[in-house]
Amino acid sequence: MKRLSGRGLLWRALALAVGTLLIVNGSVYGNDTHWPFASMGQFAFRVGDNDSIRSTFLAAVDEDGNLQRVALSHNNIGIARAEVEGQQRNFILEPQMLSALAENYARRHPGSPELVQLWLCQDITELYKGRERGTSIETMVGWPANTLIPESLPEPGGEKVAVDLDAPENSRPNTDESTGQSGQESR
Amino acid sequence: MTNPSTTEASGEPAARTPSVIGSLRSWVFEPVPLARVAVLRVLVYLFVVYDMFLVIADPPKLATVSAQLYRPVRMREWLHLPVPFPEYVQTLRVVVIIACAVMVLSVFRRLPGWIPLTAGLVAAAGFTDWASIGMSYSKVDHDHFALVVALWVLPTVGLATTADRRTGLRSEAAGWALLAIQIGVVATYFLSAVAKVRFGGWDWVTGSTFAWAMTRRGTDLGRALLDPPWILIASQWLLFIVEVLSPLILWARGKLRYLMVAGFLLFHLSTQLAMSINFLPLVVCLMAFLPLEKLIRQKN
Known part of the structure; x- marks a missing residue:
């Protein structure tokens, strides 16, 4: 059997104790x-039965x-939904950050038409007693024009539709100040 | 396997009785077969390569996004690690792959001891850097803690080869490394329960957090579990109880321990089926609870 020297035992015992304390401290x-001694916080927040x-x-x-x-994925725009949600406040406070997403998109889709107007929106599912009661869409922020998302927005997975951004119904200003915090999940 | 006679250097206060020190030492440094570490090294270092392409695969993509989206974890700031750029992350991945290849090789060929030590530390540092990039764009996952622990402790065991299966050689350093990985696994489960109470409150279990998860990213199967709501609430209770009880696996032995490993694997399989989240890095580290040396034929 291979035994450890006194020194070998000592530093290992200390390292194990310190590491354990650090990770317990994290949570x-x-x-x-x-990170790597972060809290084990994924899915740790509570969603109420009547929340959205x-x-x-x-x-x-x-x-x-x-x-x-436009799907929020690494392949599509270099950053994933959860990462955008993690700094959603920054996007709302500095809407021009959305231009970075448009640039990422252009770099990854060289043949496609460039994105000239972007909106960060949320699909909202209302719960009532834990059951889905209804869904809606909320505009968080738009760039360069901070308008509300046009109502002709296609369903998820739907085809793109032509839209006239100068039409009055498509240029209503977005005055909502909700930050739409949505919790954290996984990549 | 019995308590060693010399206990002076175990790092415990002298006030404790020798029997406490002795039993603590025999638990923390329980000699285990070096061949077990050899097999675990193959699994872990092959998985790290897989991980860099299919789990934390995003650093090359993140390195091309605008630096204003970069929100470094503190570790990167303290160590002055750079804002990721494409050449940096690509080089990093190549270095870690080479180090992992050397570690796998060291299991099958007896190399000078400094080679696996160096390669192992390079893999640990390199992968920690890589993974921390993945965590530095405002989304931190907790599925990699045990794997990062494994990478830092596995090089400390010294040589471990398939030939050690024949001799059945055991080592205290191997026992410590495996225990550290096991504690990393248990910490991930148990502290998840702690975080639920901290962030969600004691009534986390009766909320709609799983419904939130299934609504946002559920598979067809996952969304089928949404109604009636009690299915997911019962699942929340089950998960919370399992997480709270998870430390028991550190003391469970034999069939009970294997049954608990199977239970955790079943949990990870179910989250994969319901919402395409699998915690594979943790699954690999769960293997540290198993007598992996039995995968090597005794007469090789």
Whole structure:
């Protein structure tokens, strides 16, 4: 049998104790920025029986004037839904951050028409006693024009539709100040 | 396997009775077969390569997005790790792959001891850097804690080869490393329950958090569980109870321990089927609870 020297035992015992304390600290007092000793906080928040479930999505009009949903994924725009949701406040406070998403999209879709107007929106599912009662869409922020998302927005998975952004019904200002916090899940 | 006679250097206060130190030592440093570490090294280092392409696969993509989306975890700031850029993350991945290949090789060929030690530490540092990039764009997952622990402790065991199966050689360093990984696994489960109470409150179990998850990313099967609501609430109770009781696996032995491992695997399978989340890095580390050396034929 291979035994450890006194020194070998000592540093290992200390390392195990310190590591255990650090990870316990992460969940009792810490937060995400302490990774790898972060809190085990995925799915740890509570959603009430009568709360609403929010799910962020990106919508855009391209240079051909077509309105579409744009999947928030690494392949599509370099960053995933949960990552956008993690700093949604920043997008709302600084709408020009959406231009970074348009640039990422252009880089990944060289042949496609560029996105010239973007909206960060949320699909909202209302719960009543834990059951789905209804759904709606809320505009978080638009860029460059902070307008409300046009009502002709296609359903998830639907085809893009032509839209006239100058029409009065499509240029209503977005005055909502909701930050739409939606919790954290997994990549 | 019996308590060692020398206990002075176990790092415990002298006030404790020798029997407490002795039993603590025999638990923390329980000698286990080196061949078990050899098999676990193959699993872990092959998985790390898989992980960098299919689990935390996003650093190359994140490295091309605008730096204003970068929200570094503290570790990256303390260590002055750079804002990721494409050449950096691509080089990092190549270095970690080479280090992992050397670690797998060291299981089958007897190399000088410094080679697996160096390669193992390079893999640990490199993968920690890689994974922390994935966590630095405002989304932190907790599925990698045990794997990061495994990468840092596995190099400390020294040489471990398939030939150790024949001799049945046991090592205290191997026992410590496996225990550290096991504690990493248990911490992930148990502290998830702690975080639920901290962030969600004691009534987390009766809420609609699973309904939230299934609505946002449920598969067809997952969405089928939404109605009636009691199905997911019962699932929340079950998960919370399992997480709270998870430390028992550290003391369970034999069939009970294997049954608990099977139970955790079933949980990870069900989240994969219901919402395409599988915690694979944790699944790999669960293997540290099993007598993996039996995968090697005794006469090789």
